[in-house]
Amino acid sequence: MAQASQQMRYRVDGMDCASCAAKIDTAVRRLKGVEDVSVSVTAGTMTVKHDGSGALAPAIEKRVTGLGYKLALVPASSPAPVAADKDDACGCGHDHHTHGEGDHDHAGHDHDHAGHNHAGHDHSGHTHGARKTTAPVAAASVDVEGLHGHDHGPSTGPWWKSGKGKLTIAAGAALVVAYGIGKLVPGYETWIFTVAMLVGLLPIARRAFMAARVGTPFSIEMLMTIAAIGAVIIGATEEAAAVVFLFLIGELLEGVAAGKARASIQSLTKLVPKTALLERDGKVAEVPAETLAVGSIIMVRPGDRIPADGIVLSGESAVDEAPVTGESVPVRKGPDSTVCAGTVNSDAVLRVRVTAAAADNTIARVVRLVEEAQEKKAPTERFIDRFSKYYTPGVVVFAALVAIIPPLAMGGAWDEWIYKGLAILLIGCPCALVISTPAAIAASLSSGARRGLLMKGGAVLENLGKMTAVAFDKTGTLTEGKPKVTDIDGFGLPAGEVLRLAAALETGSSHPLAKAILGRAEADGIVVPEATGSKAIGGKGVSGTVDGTEIFLGSPQAVGERVPLNAEQSARITALNDEGKTVSLLLAGGKLAGALAMRDEPRPDARVGLQALADRGIKTVMLTGDNARTAAAIGKQLGIEVRAELLPEDKQRIVGELKSQGFAVAKVGDGINDAPALAAADVGIAMGGGTDVALETADAAVLHGRVGDIAAMIALSKRTMSNIGQNITIALGLKAVFLVTTVIGITGLWPAILADTGATVLVTMNALRLLGAAKPGAA
Numbered sequence: 001m002a003q004a005s006q007q008m009r010y011r012v013d014g015m016d017c018a019s020c021a022a023k024i025d026t027a028v029r030r031l032k033g034v035e036d037v038s039v040s041v042t043a044g045t046m047t048v049k050h051d052g053s054g055a056l057a058p059a060i061e062k063r064v065t066g067l068g069y070k071l072a073l074v075p076a077s078s079p080a081p082v083a084a085d086k087d088d089a090c091g092c093g094h095d096h097h098t099h100g101e102g103d104h105d106h107a108g109h110d111h112d113h114a115g116h117n118h119a120g121h122d123h124s125g126h127t128h129g130a131r132k133t134t135a136p137v138a139a140a141s142v143d144v145e146g147l148h149g150h151d152h153g154p155s156t157g158p159w160w161k162s163g164k165g166k167l168t169i170a171a172g173a174a175l176v177v178a179y180g181i182g183k184l185v186p187g188y189e190t191w192i193f194t195v196a197m198l199v200g201l202l203p204i205a206r207r208a209f210m211a212a213r214v215g216t217p218f219s220i221e222m223l224m225t226i227a228a229i230g231a232v233i234i235g236a237t238e239e240a241a242a243v244v245f246l247f248l249i250g251e252l253l254e255g256v257a258a259g260k261a262r263a264s265i266q267s268l269t270k271l272v273p274k275t276a277l278l279e280r281d282g283k284v285a286e287v288p289a290e291t292l293a294v295g296s297i298i299m300v301r302p303g304d305r306i307p308a309d310g311i312v313l314s315g316e317s318a319v320d321e322a323p324v325t326g327e328s329v330p331v332r333k334g335p336d337s338t339v340c341a342g343t344v345n346s347d348a349v350l351r352v353r354v355t356a357a358a359a360d361n362t363i364a365r366v367v368r369l370v371e372e373a374q375e376k377k378a379p380t381e382r383f384i385d386r387f388s389k390y391y392t393p394g395v396v397v398f399a400a401l402v403a404i405i406p407p408l409a410m411g412g413a414w415d416e417w418i419y420k421g422l423a424i425l426l427i428g429c430p431c432a433l434v435i436s437t438p439a440a441i442a443a444s445l446s447s448g449a450r451r452g453l454l455m456k457g458g459a460v461l462e463n464l465g466k467m468t469a470v471a472f473d474k475t476g477t478l479t480e481g482k483p484k485v486t487d488i489d490g491f492g493l494p495a496g497e498v499l500r501l502a503a504a505l506e507t508g509s510s511h512p513l514a515k516a517i518l519g520r521a522e523a524d525g526i527v528v529p530e531a532t533g534s535k536a537i538g539g540k541g542v543s544g545t546v547d548g549t550e551i552f553l554g555s556p557q558a559v560g561e562r563v564p565l566n567a568e569q570s571a572r573i574t575a576l577n578d579e580g581k582t583v584s585l586l587l588a589g590g591k592l593a594g595a596l597a598m599r600d601e602p603r604p605d606a607r608v609g610l611q612a613l614a615d616r617g618i619k620t621v622m623l624t625g626d627n628a629r630t631a632a633a634i635g636k637q638l639g640i641e642v643r644a645e646l647l648p649e650d651k652q653r654i655v656g657e658l659k660s661q662g663f664a665v666a667k668v669g670d671g672i673n674d675a676p677a678l679a680a681a682d683v684g685i686a687m688g689g690g691t692d693v694a695l696e697t698a699d700a701a702v703l704h705g706r707v708g709d710i711a712a713m714i715a716l717s718k719r720t721m722s723n724i725g726q727n728i729t730i731a732l733g734l735k736a737v738f739l740v741t742t743v744i745g746i747t748g749l750w751p752a753i754l755a756d757t758g759a760t761v762l763v764t765m766n767a768l769r770l771l772g773a774a775k776p777g778a779a
């Protein structure tokens with residue numbers, strides 16, 4: 001029986017260009033048992049999928065280190081249980097509950113307070129179950145020894161401390177010494193410059209032959225080696241030494257640029273403090289933040305960064321979430337609120353229960369998922385990769401023909417045409433072309449992640465810009481996912497008194513409608529009295545005694561059975577229902593005291609976000625399981641087409657219908673009950689606050705719950721594709737210009753190597769401009 005596929009993930013130091021990635025990919029892919037290899041230059045990672053047979057790790061390490069790179073195994077993670085949370089995850093200013101559409105079916109309003117299940121409002125969708133999390137396996141960073149002076153050292157730290165930096169400095173110093181000695185002893189210039197050239201060329205040649213042995217004969221190192229040796233043969237030793245030095249400078253600049261892109265997303269991890277104040281056995285001690293276990297209690301002082309994801313147990317404070325989410329206004333946090341690692345506590349001490357280990361907090365998971373996404377190639381990137389496999393051998397053949405045919409057929413000088421052929425070899429190096437797409441995509445993925453726009457790979461990023469229709473869920477997507485009290489009418493008592501008495505009956509309930517009433521009372525600064533003798537009346541409502549008066553809170557139907565409603569009161573209730581609102585009536589002392597209307601309100605930016613899509617010519621539609629009256633009211637408020645009372649299969653069918661009409665469809669939902677529709681769409685986008693579902697189920701996720709971020713995500717995709725077009729034009733344009741000038745004798749080896757390394761650096765720096773979109777509000 002075939003063994004199940006397994007996966008290993010590595011960090012690769014010194015892999016700073018597309019040529020590096022291609023060599024590593026080819027070398028590892030040829031190993032027996034390897035099923036697939038994904039390599040990301042900008043993330044500096046490699047994922048190997050294998051059949052689980054044999055000990056592959058030593059063979060992989062030998063292959064990659066033999067090419068001159070340093071390898072470190074990234075430890076896997078295993079699931080660990082965590083206590084149930086009030087919120088699913090770091091809400092970043094929002095409470096993100098898991099909703100089934102239809103949760104707010106406002107037809108009828110029977111208050112069944114036995115278990116506080118409001119009849120007619122099936123809130124079973126409001127599950128606040130345990131959030132899956134993962135804890136790190138024991139650290140297993142395997143630094144592979146045996147680099148033996150390879151020029152690829154660690155890509156972190158100052159450039160002059162890296163292997164590439166040291167080799168470049170040595171080659172430059174050798175070149176300077178060669179010029180000095182060459183002037184003093186002119187007769188030995190050829191030998192002196194040959195020695196200087198070998199200082200830089202030997203490590204390059206070694207990598208070239210190692211790459212050729214494992215399946216990459218036409219590497220940039222091989223082209224460079226052939227060109228340098230050829231230059232020595234025809235007596236151009238001074239140029240050969242200079243060209244090798246310029247090549248090393250170009251590689252070094254590539255490494256610096258790649259490091260900058262890599263640091264963009266990795267810098268998020270620096271937001272998390274190194275230490276935490278752990279409360280244990282009645283004492284508080286400072287411990288390393290990475291040692292915090294799920295369930296630990298920590299104290300966060302005013303001005304401190306929060307060291308872990310967690311839930312506030314006590315204390316109330318404003319938390320500055322700008323470093324993580326870009327939100328400019330601090331968010332008030334109190335008991336049962338969720339907080340994210342890396343955010344800043346502003347003005348009071350908070351006691352927090354840790355809900356995620358260091359390796360699995362929101363920031364760490366986003367970084368990990370973005371790095372994995374960078375390994376998934378976009379269609380354009382795959383096309384460029386295929387093209388380069390034929391392009392490079394084609395350049396070698398063309399260079400050989402340029403070197404041979406004119407001397408043989410037209411009596412040209414061998415030295416002159418061999419020189420031109422060698423220059424064409426350098427011009428033809430495909431680095432700039434191959435890096436043009438992955439550099440832009442990696443920069444965009446990092447930029448998006450810093451704004452809470454998570455896209456699962458280059459293909460998703462590329463496809464987003466092609467969307468012509470977006471289908472939204474209602475509950476928790478266009479709306480906040482929790483009802484709020486919108487209207488309070490006093491029929492027999494003042495509105496404030498109606499709210500005060502209703503809040504007294506609802507105290508202690510965790511039902512969303514009860515929480516809406518309690519939340520409004522708190523917002524209005526009402527002191528809620530104690531209710532005695534509270535009891536649920538099945539299918540009717542809840543009753544109790546407040547300040548000596550018998551109080552009943554229930555649906556209009558239940559209240560109508562106790563006291564008659566006049567025409568004016570009935571008309572008011574009907575009007576509120578027509579607006580999609582749930583109405584509860586309050587009886588005090590057997591008389592109708594007032595009414596409270598509640599509705600799950602649209603997100604603050606929903607209308608603006610939908611308008612941003614409409615301005616781009618993108619069709620929007622709401623797909624909801626809620627009743628038609630409520631959905632129509634929300635749809636009218638937001639100005640969006642509505643399809644209501646849908647089952648999950650209905651949503652899937654409608655997405656299919658839109659696609660059959662020629663639309664490229666994105667589906668936005670909570671990622672749980674909408675799985676069929678998310679899968680049917682061209683791109684599935686989860687709306688959430690860093691939950692497992694939001695991060696791991698759909699193709700993309702809007703982590704901060706902003707409807708406007710959908711338009712921002714599409715805009716980022718379009719800018720990325722434009723940037724890729726610019727990069728390809730730069731790469732091919734410079735090569736075309738220098739190819740012509742070389743053949744006609746205007747330029748030679750020096751400009752040729754500058755054309756290659758210069759184009760690579762230009763393309764990389766142009767791609768890094770996309771990192772500017774990480775600023776809040778940039779689109």
